[in-house]
Amino acid sequence: MTNLPDPDLDEAARWRERDAAHVAGCYSRYSDLVVERARGAHLYTVDGRDVLDFGCGIGVTNLGHGHPAVVEAVHAQVDRLLHTSVTTHNVPMIEAAEAIAAVTPEGIESVFLCNSGAEAVEAAIKVARKATRRSDVIAFLGGFHGRTYGALSLTASKAKYHAAMGPLLPGVHHVPYPRPGEGEAAVAALERLLASTVHPGDVAAVVIEPVLGEGGYVVPPADFLPGLRRLCDRHGILLVADEVQTGFARTGRLFAVEHTDTRPDIICLAKGLGNGMPVAAMAATPEVMGAWHPGDHGTTYGGNPVACAAAVAVIRTIRSEGLVERSARLGDAVLERARGWPAINPRVADVRGLGLMIGVEFTTAGGGPDPQTVERVRAAALEGGVLLLNCGTDDNVVRLIPPLTIPEDELDAGLDIIEASLAACA
Numbered sequence: 001m002t003n004l005p006d007p008d009l010d011e012a013a014r015w016r017e018r019d020a021a022h023v024a025g026c027y028s029r030y031s032d033l034v035v036e037r038a039r040g041a042h043l044y045t046v047d048g049r050d051v052l053d054f055g056c057g058i059g060v061t062n063l064g065h066g067h068p069a070v071v072e073a074v075h076a077q078v079d080r081l082l083h084t085s086v087t088t089h090n091v092p093m094i095e096a097a098e099a100i101a102a103v104t105p106e107g108i109e110s111v112f113l114c115n116s117g118a119e120a121v122e123a124a125i126k127v128a129r130k131a132t133r134r135s136d137v138i139a140f141l142g143g144f145h146g147r148t149y150g151a152l153s154l155t156a157s158k159a160k161y162h163a164a165m166g167p168l169l170p171g172v173h174h175v176p177y178p179r180p181g182e183g184e185a186a187v188a189a190l191e192r193l194l195a196s197t198v199h200p201g202d203v204a205a206v207v208i209e210p211v212l213g214e215g216g217y218v219v220p221p222a223d224f225l226p227g228l229r230r231l232c233d234r235h236g237i238l239l240v241a242d243e244v245q246t247g248f249a250r251t252g253r254l255f256a257v258e259h260t261d262t263r264p265d266i267i268c269l270a271k272g273l274g275n276g277m278p279v280a281a282m283a284a285t286p287e288v289m290g291a292w293h294p295g296d297h298g299t300t301y302g303g304n305p306v307a308c309a310a311a312v313a314v315i316r317t318i319r320s321e322g323l324v325e326r327s328a329r330l331g332d333a334v335l336e337r338a339r340g341w342p343a344i345n346p347r348v349a350d351v352r353g354l355g356l357m358i359g360v361e362f363t364t365a366g367g368g369p370d371p372q373t374v375e376r377v378r379a380a381a382l383e384g385g386v387l388l389l390n391c392g393t394d395d396n397v398v399r400l401i402p403p404l405t406i407p408e409d410e411l412d413a414g415l416d417i418i419e420a421s422l423a424a425c426a
Contacts, residue, residue, distance in 0.1 A: 012047040030055065030389050031382055038065035041406040041414075043387065051382070052414045054402045055389040059213070059245045059357070062272040063317055064403035070275050073313035074306055081305045086298060096308035099315045100273075100281055103254055105263045110289035112282045114302035117244035117270035118146025121207070123282040123297060124266045125150045125169075128205035128238045131291035136171040136198050138190065138206045138237075142215025142393060143177065145207065145242055154207055157215040157393055173198055177212050183221035187231055200235035205266070210256035213245040216392035217359025217399050219352055225262040238265040238288065244280070245357075248272035249318050249404055252328030252355030259354060275314050279307035323404045330411065331355035334400060337415060345422040347373045358400040359391070369394035373425055380421035386414045 015034040034046045041064055043051045056062065063070060077092060084090050097111040112123050125137060139145070139154040146152065147161070153169035155161055162168065175193055178186035194200045210225060212218035232239045241264035246256035250272060253259055257267075265288055270280035278301075318324065335353060338360060342348040347370050349363040362370040362377075374396055378388045391397050400418075402411060 010047060012045060015046060030378075031387055033382075033387070040064040040066070041403050041410050050385065052386045052402075052410060052417075054400055054414055054418075055387050056401050056403055057276065058271070058389065059250060059401050060271045060274075061276050062248055062250060062404050063275045063314060063323070064405040065276070067275060067317065067405065069317045070277075070310050070313045073309045074277065077306045077309035083301075083304060085300050085303075090303065090305050090308075092305040092308035092312065093303035096279070096303070096311045097281075099312045100269065100283055103315060104267055104269075104283050105255065105257060107263060107285045108267055108283045110284055110286050112284075112289070112297065112302070113308065114280045114282065114299050115278045115304075115307075116146070116280050117242075117268060118148045118151040119299070119302070120244065120268035120270055120280045120282040121145045121151040121154065121242060122148055124205070124207065124240050124268055124284075125154075126297055127282070127284060127288060127292055128240065128266065130296065131288045132204040132236070132238060134202055134204035136173065136203045137169075138173045138175065138193070138198075138203060140177040140208055140212075141174050142212050142218065143174075143207070143209055143242070144214030145209075145244075171198075171202075177208075177215065177218060178220045178224050179218060180221055183224035183227060186220075186224055187227040190228070190231060194235065200237065203235065203237050205238040205240050206232055207240040207242060209242045209244075209246065210259070210262075211246050211251060211354060211357060214391050216361070216397045217353060217357065219354055222260055225257065225260045229262050232265075240264060240266040240268065242268045244268055244270045248314065249324045249327045250355055250357045250401070251353075252324065252331050254318070254324055256354065273314060274307055274310045277307040277310035279304070279311050321405070327355040327404045330404075330406075330408070331358065334358055334411070334415065338400070341419070341422055344419055345373075345377075345426040347426075348422070353400070356400070356402060356404055360398040360400065361392070362396050362398070369396035371395040374398055376425040377418075377421050380424050381418055384417040384421060386417045386421075388418070 012034045035043045036046045037044045043053050100111050101109045141156045144157040145154040153172045156174050175189050241257050243255050247269050266284040338351045347362045350361040362373045364370045374390050381388050389399050391399050
């Protein structure tokens with residue numbers, strides 16, 4: 001039975017009441033905003049608020065909300081074809097695979113289209129095992145790869161994601177994700193794991209985020225990914241780059257592995273690929289993908305024509321609007337400005353990032369994680385009109401991920417609000 005909303009509540013509160021009555025309570029929301037429409041970098045709520053979106057739906061709307069090229073492509077495709085699944089070939093699916101293969105790192109030419117980042121990671125685990133005839137997988141502490149069972153088994157950003165969910169996938173091993181200056185030590189830790197715990201001949205793949213996302217927006221040392229590539233080559237292990245959050249110009253390169261010219265065997269893509277449409281991809285070298293035969297893997301909705309039309313429009317727009325270069329330029333400007341924030345609030349311990357993927361870490365006076373100040377800053381910023389997201393194992397990092405298309409005056413206005421929030425919470 002549906003309960004009638006309380007007439008004494010305001011409109012947003014009435015919608016939240018309806019949400020609580022029927023939407024699964026497992027969703028953890030970053031704010032209590034109830035959004036009815038969005039455009040560019042702006043979220044418009046049912047109670048008349050206009051909020052700058054510095055979260056982009058967790059790094060999804062890289063082109064901003066409602067980008068005309070994507071909207072036009074979606075509208076045109078809706079009138080042509082909505083769905084066929086694997087009962088036929090469909091033109092947008094082929095075009096999307098071609099567009100992805102044209103921009104992924106050299107050698108990545110074969111594309112499996114699906115619906116979410118977690119599905120892409122699941123597919124990567126399966127094809128890596130089939131291609132190598134090996135069972136085990138190595139991932140990194142702090143990594144986030146999704147909530148389905150295989151992806152969850154790789155995820156090690158928060159223990160609560162695993163709580164009461166076991167048993168998880170066997171044969172998964174975790175090693176520390178390197179911070180600045182720890183590149184060689186991190187590769188050495190992997191070598192020790194292979195010498196002491198799991199034989200390299202049993203390891204199918206190493207799965208890594210080229211920039212740690214949910215785990216705290218950590219940029220690894222420049223020597224780490226090349227060293228990891230060499231280690232994988234020595235032992236015949238496949239290197240899987242989880243670019244779900246870092247991909248499609250977010251870090252100032254089309255893909256984050258390009259910062260160190262590291263070529264993975266498999267790449268997982270989602271989020272920014274569809275700019276809000278549910279589309280993802282696991283792409284690999286022909287040698288790896290060739291291990292699969294018809295029927296070895298599949299999906300009902302993967303390769304959906306409307307979602308694929310959006311993906312093609314996204315890739316074309318990133319190129320035509322120079323968003324890779326714009327992300328790098330604006331990211332450098334934001335980093336330069338943000339590195340002055342410890343003078344505004346002494347709890348700011350570190351500012352780091354690539355392109356417009358920037359993390360601001362907060363610690364206590366004693367040097368421990370400070371999630372309380374993060375929540376106060378986020379609340380003050382939201383009151384001022386900017387939506388910020390947190391991340392990190394201890395929730396003590398604010399992440400700045402505005403649209404790559406945000407007008408510079410709006411970006412500056414948002415940073416002004418953040419700085420005022422930092423001062424208010426000092």
